Amino acid sequence: MIVAVAALTKALTRTSSLANLTAPLIRYPQIASLLLRRLPSKMTMEFEIMKKFCSTDDGREGLPIREVVKKLESWAPLHLAGSWDKVGLQVEPSGDSHIVSRILLTNDLTEAVVGEAVERGPFGMILSYHPPIFRPLKSLTNRTWKERVITTCIENRIAVYSPHTAWDAVAGGVNDWLASAFVTEKVVPLVVSKTWTQPNPEEAKLTHHVDIVVPNTDEQLGSFIELLTECAEEMGTQIHDLRDASDGTKVITFVCDEEHVSRLVKCVNSWPMKPLHLQFRINKLTQIPLPDFGEGRLCTLKEQLTLKEVVDAVKSHLHLHHVRLAVAKNHSLGSLVRSVALCAGSGASVLAGVDADVLLTGEMGHHDILEAVHRGSHVILCDHSNTERGFLHHLVEDKVLDNLFDGLIEVVMSTHDKEPLHVL
Structure with missing residues (x-):
C-alpha cells in the first residue's frame, strides 16, 4: 500500500494537468488522504481545494x-x-x-x-x-x-x-423519542404499519404471487422460459424464482401487480409452439401489521398530570422556552391529562379524530385546532422541526x-x- 502510494505520488508530481491530478483521488478515495499528505508544497492546487474530491478523511475507515x-x-x-x-x-x-x-x-x-x-x-x-x-x-x-x-x-x-x-414510523424512531417526554404506561402507533406476507415485494404495487407450472420433460421448456424472460423484461420485472418440484414439474415464479398478471397470461397464450401442459397458481398477497411500527403514537401516562405539567414536560424535552397551546372547551391548565396523541412534524391528518386528552405536534391548521378543542382535546404546537431535531x-x-x-x-x-x- 505504502509503495503504491509513493509511486503514484511520484507520478503526480510530474504532471500539471488538473484532470490527471484529481482523477486518482476520485477513483481511489481510500488512499486520497495519504496522497495529499505526500504531495510537495510546490503543487499548484492547494490542499483544501484538492481535499473536496476525496470521499474519506483521516479519522475513520469508512x-x-x-x-x-x-x-x-x-x-x-x-x-x-x-x-x-x-x-x-x-x-x-x-x-x-x-x-x-x-x-x-x-x-x-x-x-x-x-x-x-x-x-x-x-x-x-x-x-x-x-x-x-x-x-x-x-x-x-x-x-x-x-x-x-x-x-x-x-x-x-x-x-x-x-x-x-x-424514521417516524420505525420503533425507536422520531415519534417514540417524542413520546419519551412522558412517563408512560403504554405507547402504541396511531396507524400501524404493515408488511407483506412474502419477502420479495418491497413496494406496495407488488400485490400478486404467480406460479406457472410446466412439465420438466417438455421439449419446448427452454424456449418457453426464454419467452417469459423477455415478457418480464418488457414489464420491467424479472422471474423471481425458478425451481424443480418433487412431482417432476418446473415452477416459474413471478411477484407482480395485477396488471402484470394479465400481461403474463397473454404472454403464455401467445406461445406459438405446441401447447404446454401448464397451470397457473395465482395468489393475492396480503399485508400483516407490524406491532410498534407506524404513524404517530398514542401515549397512556403512567400517572395523571395537569395540563400545565404536560406542557412543562414538552418544553423541557424539546428545550423550548415557549409552545403554543389551545385549551379544550370548558377546561383549564389545571385539568387532568391521562392520554397524549402525538405526531412529529405536521400531524393534523394523523391526529384527526383521535380521542385523546392532548394532541401534540409541530404544526396544525386553524380549523383543525378548532375541531380538536371542541371535541375536548387540548392542542400543543411546537413548530414543525422542533418536534424532530432533538431526535437527531x-x-x-x-x-x-x-x-x-x-x-x-x-x-x-x-x-x-x-x-x-x-x-x-
Whole structure:
C-alpha cells in the first residue's frame, strides 16, 4: 500500500494537468488522504481545494456508499415511509468507489447547511431528515436555492440520503423519542404499519404471487422460459424464482401487480409452439401489521398530570422556552391529562379524530385546532422541526448511528440547521 502510494505520488508530481491530478483521488478515495499528505508544497492546487474530491478523511475507515444505504435501510426500511414521501438516496456521486467516512446530519438541507458541509468537509454524505428533492426539479441551475443546494452537493461529491417518515414510523424512531417526554404506561402507533406476507415485494404495487407450472420433460421448456424472460423484461420485472418440484414439474415464479398478471397470461397464450401442459397458481398477497411500527403514537401516562405539567414536560424535552397551546372547551391548565396523541412534524391528518386528552405536534391548521378543542382535546404546537431535531441529536449523542455503522463512520450534527421560526 505504502509503495503504491509513493509511486503514484511520484507520478503526480510530474504532471500539471488538473484532470490527471484529481482523477486518482476520485477513483481511489481510500488512499486520497495519504496522497495529499505526500504531495510537495510546490503543487499548484492547494490542499483544501484538492481535499473536496476525496470521499474519506483521516479519522475513520469508512464504508462504500451502497453499504451505508443498506445499513440505513436495515434499521428503518423505506417501505415504512408514507406512500407520498420521497425517501432514500437522492444524490449519488458517480463511480463505483465512493467511500463515506463522515456524515453530516441535518433536519433540513439548506444553503447554510451545504455551505457548512463544504467548509467543514470532506463529508461523503449528508443525511437530511427532510428530503431536499420533494417536488421534481425542472433544472439544475443557480436560479433557486434548492437547485444550488443539489448542484453544490454534486460538485463536491457529497451523497444525500433522506429517511423522513421511515424514521417516524420505525420503533425507536422520531415519534417514540417524542413520546419519551412522558412517563408512560403504554405507547402504541396511531396507524400501524404493515408488511407483506412474502419477502420479495418491497413496494406496495407488488400485490400478486404467480406460479406457472410446466412439465420438466417438455421439449419446448427452454424456449418457453426464454419467452417469459423477455415478457418480464418488457414489464420491467424479472422471474423471481425458478425451481424443480418433487412431482417432476418446473415452477416459474413471478411477484407482480395485477396488471402484470394479465400481461403474463397473454404472454403464455401467445406461445406459438405446441401447447404446454401448464397451470397457473395465482395468489393475492396480503399485508400483516407490524406491532410498534407506524404513524404517530398514542401515549397512556403512567400517572395523571395537569395540563400545565404536560406542557412543562414538552418544553423541557424539546428545550423550548415557549409552545403554543389551545385549551379544550370548558377546561383549564389545571385539568387532568391521562392520554397524549402525538405526531412529529405536521400531524393534523394523523391526529384527526383521535380521542385523546392532548394532541401534540409541530404544526396544525386553524380549523383543525378548532375541531380538536371542541371535541375536548387540548392542542400543543411546537413548530414543525422542533418536534424532530432533538431526535437527531439523540442519534449522535447516544451513538445510535455510530453503532449502526460499526464505528467506521463519524456522524457530525450540523450546527447551521435551525428551526426557521422564532418567537419574539
